[in-house]
Amino acid sequence: MDLDQLFTSVRAALERCGQMLDTLAFAPLTLSAQEKEQTAQTLLGLSERLALQSGLALQEVAETGVAGAEPVLAVLRAHAALADNLLPGLWDAIQKSAIVDDFGVARMEAYA
Amino acid sequence: MTAAANDVMQKVAELNSGLKNIDATLGTVQHALSTMPPAPSAAPTLASLIAQSGSSSPDTPPKVAFPVNNINGGHFFNVWLSNAHSGWQWALNLPVLKQLSGALVSEKNRPGVDYAAIDMLNLPGLVAQAHQVKGAVTGMSVAGMFMKSDFAGGMVNIMSHVSGLDMGSAKTSVAAAVAITGLAIGDFIMVSGSQRVNGKHDAVVEKIEQWRSQAGTGWASTVKGWAAWGASKIYEPQAKLSPATQQEMDRYRQYGGDAPHIPEKDIPAVRAVADSLVSKFNVPYAKSFESAVKLLSLEERDPNRLLSFLSLRCLPSTWVQDYGLSNKTFVASDILKPKTGQGRFRNWGPDNDDLSALSLQANNALDFYRDHGGSQPTLPLQDQHIVREVGDMLHKAFGATDYQKIDLAIDLLTHEERSPSALIEKLRADGLPGQWRDKYGLDSAGVRLSSNGPA
Numbered sequence: 001m002d003l004d005q006l007f008t009s010v011r012a013a014l015e016r017c018g019q020m021l022d023t024l025a026f027a028p029l030t031l032s033a034q035e036k037e038q039t040a041q042t043l044l045g046l047s048e049r050l051a052l053q054s055g056l057a058l059q060e061v062a063e064t065g066v067a068g069a070e071p072v073l074a075v076l077r078a079h080a081a082l083a084d085n086l087l088p089g090l091w092d093a094i095q096k097s098a099i100v101d102d103f104g105v106a107r108m109e110a111y112a
Numbered sequence: 113m114t115a116a117a118n119d120v121m122q123k124v125a126e127l128n129s130g131l132k133n134i135d136a137t138l139g140t141v142q143h144a145l146s147t148m149p150p151a152p153s154a155a156p157t158l159a160s161l162i163a164q165s166g167s168s169s170p171d172t173p174p175k176v177a178f179p180v181n182n183i184n185g186g187h188f189f190n191v192w193l194s195n196a197h198s199g200w201q202w203a204l205n206l207p208v209l210k211q212l213s214g215a216l217v218s219e220k221n222r223p224g225v226d227y228a229a230i231d232m233l234n235l236p237g238l239v240a241q242a243h244q245v246k247g248a249v250t251g252m253s254v255a256g257m258f259m260k261s262d263f264a265g266g267m268v269n270i271m272s273h274v275s276g277l278d279m280g281s282a283k284t285s286v287a288a289a290v291a292i293t294g295l296a297i298g299d300f301i302m303v304s305g306s307q308r309v310n311g312k313h314d315a316v317v318e319k320i321e322q323w324r325s326q327a328g329t330g331w332a333s334t335v336k337g338w339a340a341w342g343a344s345k346i347y348e349p350q351a352k353l354s355p356a357t358q359q360e361m362d363r364y365r366q367y368g369g370d371a372p373h374i375p376e377k378d379i380p381a382v383r384a385v386a387d388s389l390v391s392k393f394n395v396p397y398a399k400s401f402e403s404a405v406k407l408l409s410l411e412e413r414d415p416n417r418l419l420s421f422l423s424l425r426c427l428p429s430t431w432v433q434d435y436g437l438s439n440k441t442f443v444a445s446d447i448l449k450p451k452t453g454q455g456r457f458r459n460w461g462p463d464n465d466d467l468s469a470l471s472l473q474a475n476n477a478l479d480f481y482r483d484h485g486g487s488q489p490t491l492p493l494q495d496q497h498i499v500r501e502v503g504d505m506l507h508k509a510f511g512a513t514d515y516q517k518i519d520l521a522i523d524l525l526t527h528e529e530r531s532p533s534a535l536i537e538k539l540r541a542d543g544l545p546g547q548w549r550d551k552y553g554l555d556s557a558g559v560r561l562s563s564n565g566p567a
Contacts, residue, residue: 045131
C-alpha cells in the first residue's frame with residue numbers, strides 16, 4: 001500500500017466512522033443504549049488513533065522521509081487495513097438494525 | 113438481543129480484538145514516537161508531552177496536553193494543530209456539522225477550520241446560555257462520549273485559547289453546541305422523516321417556513337434556524353422550476369407534442385427526480401429524464417414535493433404504466449389522491465382528511481382479531497395512514513414510542529372505539545381513560561404496552 005492509497009484509505013475510514021457515529025446518535029435503531037455506547041466507543045477509539053497517527057506520520061515523512069517514518073506508517077497501515085476489513089461489515093450490520101416502518105422501508109436515508 | 117444487534121456487537125468485538133492485536137504486535141503510537149528526533153526548538157517535544165500525559169493503556173489513545181505558553185509556534189504546536197485540523201475535518205464531515213458549517217460560515221471566513229469553528233459556534237454569545245442547558249447535555253451519552261475524545265478536547269483547547277474563555281466554559285460550549293444542535297436537527301429530521309412516510313410533505317415544509325420566519329438572536333431561535341436550514345436541505349433540496357419551464361410544461365400538458373425543453377438552470381431539479389426514478393423504481397437511466405419531465409408536467413409541478421412522494425414508494429397504480437416504474441419496488445396505494453380544483457396540474461396529496469371509518473376489509477380483520485386473538489392483523493395500505501394518525505396522537509400526547517404507537521392504535525381501534533375520528537376526539541378531549549391504563553399496561557408518565565396485550 002503506497003502513501004496515497006494509505007491516506008485515501010484512512011480518510012475513507014474516518015468518514016465512515018463519522019457516518020456510523022452520527023447514525024448511532026440519531027438514526028432509529030434497534031440497538032440498546034449500551035450497545036450503541038459500546039459501538040460508539042470502539043469507533044471513537046479507532047478514529048482517534050487514525051487521526052493522530054496520520055498526522056504524526058505526515059510530520060515524520062516531512063522530516064525524515066518515508067523510510068524514517070516507517071515505524072509510524074506500519075502502525076497506521078495496520079489500523080487502515082483493519083478498518084478496510086471490518087468497517088464495511090459493521091456498517092452493513094448497523095444498517096440491518098435500522099427500525100423499519102410500516103412500508104418496510106428503513107428510515108436511514110437522512111443518515112446515509 | 114436481536115440478530116442485527118448481535119451482528120453489530122460481533123463486528124465491534126472483532127474490531128476491538130484487531131486493535132488489541134495491533135497494539136500487541138506493533139506497539140502503540142507512543143512506542144513508535146520514541147524514535148522521533150528531538151525537536152529543533154526549546155519547545156517540549158511531542159514524545160515528552162505524551163509521556164507526561166501518562167497514558168500507557170493500549171486501549172486509551174495518548175492524551176495530549178496543550179502547552180499554554182507556546183501557542184504561537186514550535187514543533188509540537190504544529191503537529192498538534194495538524195491533528196486538530198484532521199479532527200475538525202472529520203467532525204465537519206459529520207452530516208449535522210457539515211450542514212451547520214455550510215450554513216453559518218462563509219467561504220471568505222475559512223482561512224482555517226479552527227477559526228471557522230469558532231465562527232460556526234458563535235462562542236461568546238453561546239456561553240451564558242450553554243451553562244443553563246448543561247444538565248441536558250450531560251444526559252446525552254453519545255455527546256458525552258464525543259466530549260471524551262481527543263479531538264473534542266482539541267476543539268475545547270482551541271476555543272479556550274483563541275477566544276480567551278476559561279476551559280470549563282469552552283468545554284460546556286462545545287458540548288452544548290454539539291448536543292443541542294444535534295438533538296434539534298436530529299429530532300426534527302426523525303419526526304419529519306416519519307411525516308414524509310405519511311406523505312405530509314406540505315406539513316413539513318410549512319413547519320420549516322414557520323421556523324425560518326421566527327427571526328431572533330436568542331439561542332432557541334438560532335437552533336430553530338439551524339434545524340430549519342438542515343431540514344430544508346432534505347425537503348427542499350431543489351429550486352422551484354423557472355416560469356419559462358412551467359409554461360413549457362403547461363403547453364405540453366394541454367396540447368401534447370414534443371416534450372418540454374428544459375433550460376440548463378432547471379436541469380438539476382429534473383435530474384434529481386430522474387435519479388430518484390432510477391434508484392427507487394428501476395427506471396432505465398436513458399429514459400429516466402423523459403419520465404421525470406412527464407411527471408413534472410402532468411402530475412406534480414413542484415420537484416421537491418414530487419421527490420417526497422416518490423420516497424413513499426406508494427403511488428397511484430396508473431403511474432406504473434404511464435411513467436415506466438418497475439412494479440417490483442412499487443406499492444399501488446390510495447394514500448395519494450389527486451385533489452381537484454387546487455391548481456393547474458393534478459396536485460397529488462395524501463388523503464388524510466377522511467378519518468371517519470376504516471375499510472370493510474380492515475373492519476373484518478379487526479373483528480377476527482377481537483374475537484379470536486392471535487397476532488395483530490396487517491391492515492390494508494389504504495387504512496394504514498389512518499392507524500398512523502391515531503398512533504401519532506398517542507405518540508405526541510402520551511409519549512408512546514415508535515415501536516408501541518401502531519400496536520397500541522390497533523388495539524384501541526379493535527377493542528375500544530372502531531371509528532378513528534371518534535377515537536382521536538376521545539383521546540383529545542378526555543385523555544386516556546383510567547381503566548385503559550390498567551387494561552393496556554399504560555402509566556401516566558408515558559405509555560407502556562403490556563406484553564400480554566389487552567385483557
